[in-house]
Amino acid sequence: MRVLLAEDEPQLCAQIKRLLVAEGRVVDVVNDGVEAHFMGSTEPYDMIILDIGLPERDGISVLRDWRKEGIATPVLILTARDGWSERVDGLDAGADDYMTKPFHMPELAARVRAMLRRQSGHVKPVFELGNVHFDTRNGRVTTDGIPVDLTAQEIAVLTYLFHNTGRMISRTELSEHIYEYDGDRDSNTIAVFITRLRKKLGPDLITTVRGRGYMIDAAA
Ligand code: CA
Numbered sequence: 001m002r003v004l005l006a007e008d009e010p011q012l013c014a015q016i017k018r019l020l021v022a023e024g025r026v027v028d029v030v031n032d033g034v035e036a037h038f039m040g041s042t043e044p045y046d047m048i049i050l051d052i053g054l055p056e057r058d059g060i061s062v063l064r065d066w067r068k069e070g071i072a073t074p075v076l077i078l079t080a081r082d083g084w085s086e087r088v089d090g091l092d093a094g095a096d097d098y099m100t101k102p103f104h105m106p107e108l109a110a111r112v113r114a115m116l117r118r119q120s121g122h123v124k125p126v127f128e129l130g131n132v133h134f135d136t137r138n139g140r141v142t143t144d145g146i147p148v149d150l151t152a153q154e155i156a157v158l159t160y161l162f163h164n165t166g167r168m169i170s171r172t173e174l175s176e177h178i179y180e181y182d183g184d185r186d187s188n189t190i191a192v193f194i195t196r197l198r199k200k201l202g203p204d205l206i207t208t209v210r211g212r213g214y215m216i217d218a219a220a
Pocket of ligand 1: 052054
């Protein structure tokens with residue numbers, strides 16, 4: 001799942017990015033409101049973390065414009081401790097959730113998981129299909145209870161397919177959600193990741209829709 005992080009405090013940015021990357025997310029970072037607006041309008045993010053106090057343009061006006069443009073990506077806003085009116089404005093402008101600074105990183109991670117889950121209509125933090133068990137809270141994957149070692153990119157592919165269970169995903173769409181903005185996007189390598197996932201998790205988990213893409217049929 002690909003996340004846009006718009007935040008101008010370098011240390012906080014680095015901390016949040018580290019946290020999300022450790023959970024197998026792909027994160028693009030921008031540091032001002034103009035860039036935030038541009039990236040959020042042009043790239044297909046699964047969710048956006050938006051600081052309200054950004055240079056160049058404030059977060060609320062960026063968010064209002066996205067919603068006006070019909071961009072429905074879930075947005076979590078970051079506000080100052082005493083910023084209750086910012087939170088009201090932010091929620092009314094179309095934010096889905098908020099965090100008040102300073103916050104504990106595990107809480108942010110849990111809110112991100114919950115937002116991504118809600119968006120995909122999945123209610124539990126765990127995906128199960130056949131003998132495959134995938135816990136999104138720690139990125140742990142097991143088959144028949146035995147841990148399976150997956151690379152960050154394999155986890156990213158698996159996460160996106162599980163969150164979109166029952167929907168056919170083209171290679172292009174998949175590559176848009178597992179690589180960073182300036183990442184080396186090659187949709188041919190997707191086939192390699194799928195082959196490796198099948199080798200590690202069994203041949204039946206991911207279905208190939210010939211010439212079109214991949215899907216996970218049904219997950220509990
Ligand atoms: Ca700020």
